[in-house]
Amino acid sequence: MKRDQWENAIRENYHAVLERITQAARRAGRSPESVRLIVVTKGQPLFKAEAAVRAGARDLGENYPEEGMEKMLAITRPDVHWHMIGHVQRRKARLVVAHYDMMHSLDSLALAQRLNRLAAEARRMLPVLLEFNVGGESSKFGWPAWDEAQWEALLPDIEGVLACEHLLVQGVMTVPPPVASPEAERPYFQQLRRLRDFLAQRFPKATWDELSMGMSADFEVAVEEGATLVRVGTAILGPRPPK
Numbered sequence: 001m002k003r004d005q006w007e008n009a010i011r012e013n014y015h016a017v018l019e020r021i022t023q024a025a026r027r028a029g030r031s032p033e034s035v036r037l038i039v040v041t042k043g044q045p046l047f048k049a050e051a052a053v054r055a056g057a058r059d060l061g062e063n064y065p066e067e068g069m070e071k072m073l074a075i076t077r078p079d080v081h082w083h084m085i086g087h088v089q090r091r092k093a094r095l096v097v098a099h100y101d102m103m104h105s106l107d108s109l110a111l112a113q114r115l116n117r118l119a120a121e122a123r124r125m126l127p128v129l130l131e132f133n134v135g136g137e138s139s140k141f142g143w144p145a146w147d148e149a150q151w152e153a154l155l156p157d158i159e160g161v162l163a164c165e166h167l168l169v170q171g172v173m174t175v176p177p178p179v180a181s182p183e184a185e186r187p188y189f190q191q192l193r194r195l196r197d198f199l200a201q202r203f204p205k206a207t208w209d210e211l212s213m214g215m216s217a218d219f220e221v222a223v224e225e226g227a228t229l230v231r232v233g234t235a236i237l238g239p240r241p242p243k
Contacts, residue, residue: 006238007051013236014039014055017219021230024223035223038083040215040233042067043240046074052236053080061085061104061231065095072099085173085212085231087141090114097122104173104212104229107131107141109157116164127168129212129229130161134191135177142174145195155202162206171210171228172196182218189213189225 001009022032041049042063049060049071058079062068063086072082081101088096088103090111096103097118106112106128119126133142143154162169172195176188192213200208214222216235223230234240 001238003047006048007054010048010051010237011055013238014052014057017232017236020220021223024220028224028226030223030226034228036229038085038212038229038231039236040085040231041071041237042086042233043243044233044237045241046071048237050075053077057236059083061233062100063087065092065099069095069099083231094118097124097126100126102127102129102170104129104231105131105141106161106167107143109160112161112164112167116166119166125166125168127170128161129171129173129210130158130169131173131175132192132195134174134188134195137177140175140177145174145191148191148194151195151198158199158203162203169206169208171208171212172199173210173212173229175215176213176218182221185218186221186225189222189227193226 018037021035021037025032025035036059038059038061039052039057040061053075059081061083068082084096084100084103085105087105093111093114097115103126115126131142132145133140134145136146172192174192176185179185193211196208196211210228211226212229214227214230216232219230219232
């Protein structure tokens, strides 16, 4: 497909996904405006990210700090917000603090403490979401949260994160296991929502408004279960080119 064809396809896809979010929100009795669409540009060429912005996207998500920075150099609009949604190695934390508007994938107390030190040096507050592993997959990052009986054991770490004065905890995030159908993801989204409510009860002074869950294959179910941030890539930008 030529670039001008991609331009039209991305515009159509972007608005189709917005409409599907609207319908899912209404089915759940929610305002569509309560859901933000993060267009995942991970692994995509720059021209597709630029086409998404021209289509109306203002929130872009990246998995790798350096790759996102390359796109930032070209997309300099001040109203475009960059989200780090992938696992971040501690040695890459400085890049996140310096260049990203929100981090969805804070997955350990050690990383939180490093981000906090770097944010203090940069004199900024970094909005973050806490990532939880709700499916028990060894390949996934995040605090272990698949067994509700073990949630109490998570509290010391969460308290430590909340003590980081330069991190603004906004809510929680997950990447559930791949399953055969979007409906099969529903229990994982429900699990994250229950965990968010559990944490809100234990730490009522903190902010737990955001639920970052749902991707291209299942974002409508995620919205029905309360997602406030959905991370959609291929449904808008098409498949990622081979590396």
